[in-house]
Amino acid sequence: MMNYHYETIMQVRDYECDIQGIVNNANYLHYTEHTRHLFLQHCGISFSEMHKKGEDFVVARMNLQYKTSLCPDDEFRSCVRLKKEGLRYIFLHDIYRLRTNGEGIRENDTLCFRGQVDVVCLVNGRLGESEVCNKAFEKYLNE
Structure with missing residues (x-):
């Protein structure tokens, strides 16, 4: 397990599952996006304020690995770590x-999903450097 910059706990909702009784693959993207947005808020970044200033944070690429399925009512921990390469x-x-045992004691958690999401910033519609993001992420990028 790596050291994460942000974590949140969520629970699978019934409507997120398919006929097989497991979370539909697309919902993992919703989970990761929600975690990223919470992390941005934690860093003091507001999507709407950025947009008003002409900066938009957009997904450029995703690499996804599905390990073990989540099922209805499962509680899960969604974790994120940030790094930067170029823009x-x-x-x-x-x-x-x-996971907890029958006595409510926490046991080893099961890795269900791993993903890499590359995000870039559009400044006034053009690919560019975001000083807002660089400043907000500074302490995480210098670890």
Whole structure:
């Protein structure tokens, strides 16, 4: 397990599952996006304020690995770590099913999903450097 910059706990909702009784693959993207947005808020970044200033944070590429399926009512931990290469902000996402034994004691979590989401910033519609993001992410990028 890596050291994460941000984590949140969520629960699978019944409507997110397909006929097989497992979370539909597209919903993992919703989970990671929600985690990224919470992380951005944690860093003091507002999507709407950025947009008003002509900066838009957009997904450029995704690499997804499905490990073990989540099922209805599963609680899970969605984690993210950030790094930067050139103009790309790279979000490394892991999702773990939370496990407890019969006595309510936490056991090893199960890795269900791993993804890499590359995000870039459009400044006034053109690919560019975001000083807002660089400043907000500074402490994470210098680790």
